[in-house]
Amino acid sequence: MKNRKALLIIDMQKGSFTSKTPRYDTKGVVSRINILAQLFRASDFSVFFIQHDGTKTNEFVPNTTEWELLDDLKVKATDVFIDKYANDIFYKSKLQSKLNDLNIDELFITGCATDFCVASTVQSALTKDYNITVIEDGHTTGDRPHLEAKKVIEHYNWVWQNMIPTNGKIEVKNFECIKNDLMRH
Template identity: 60%
Template sequence: MKTNKEINMKNNKALLIIDMQKGSFTEETPRYDTPGVIKRINTLASVFRELHYPVICIQHDGTGTGEFEKNSPQWENLDELEINKADLKIDKYVNNVFYASTLQTELKELEVTELFITGCATDFCVEATVQAALTKDYNITIVGDAHTTGERPHLKAVQIIEHYNWVWQHMIPTKGRIKVEPTSLIKATLIQK
């Protein structure tokens, strides 16, 4: 069976799943609508695989920091997240997944021009990756109901998610475009093509 990397990618789309790791989803760090976010990510990942678009699972590797040590329970993806053997796996080391990782090389090799972004945490790694992707001229779709975060001292998680969805909808793109859409619309649009 061919991997996503070996298949000719039509329309050059890729789904990014950022930091859906056990260490980010604990009793001490609850995330907003975790079951719903996981379900929506799994739904989109299934559609991307059926259409032979790459699914890229990104995991924070904190080796040497004492947190998210590679291959530790914290580093592992959530059990409910459906990861396929053919999915690409990328380690990241800071909030921005493009920094010091193999992501940009993989995307260029696959000739990806359009990113669909999901994951955790909205206000940290998702936001940093969106900003970096903008400066690299990607077309970006943030899956508005498939990213999550936790409560902050001054804001509820749902407010943070709503705020960033609004910010991203009003950003000035570089050569690409940026939009925020719900899972259901993205799924319907992909299936129609």
């Protein structure tokens, strides 16, 4: 009895959003994530907060300020919290077993950074036959030496729209479209 949805919120942590690492449209992305999380909870779907644990590299150490979620994110006690240790959130984490326990086969992906953890997660989930929806305007990154953040985001949205799915599907949809779909149910 699969066909359960989960919203994945990746690395929306204080250490990734500093004055030295400004992110594209942070306020807008956080606002869209909060609204989607509220709609997922109202539909009895799971909301996962994924937090990078960089203890091995002495960064994003649990219970430090940089590890904490952004203050503007609305978190509920019923949400699921998963520590991750690499760009791919499935790598040596409890995510896969938790998704299995909850019979989840459809992932809605948001978070930071588009070109690192979000991209790695999309590709990993694809090889695990999940149905994937990337929220087109629900992930963010910073400017790169050769490309501004907005272009990085556009590029990855294009790549994901053109990937060959495995047994699952992959789509890129904007926030309004997802919101309207959830409100219809």
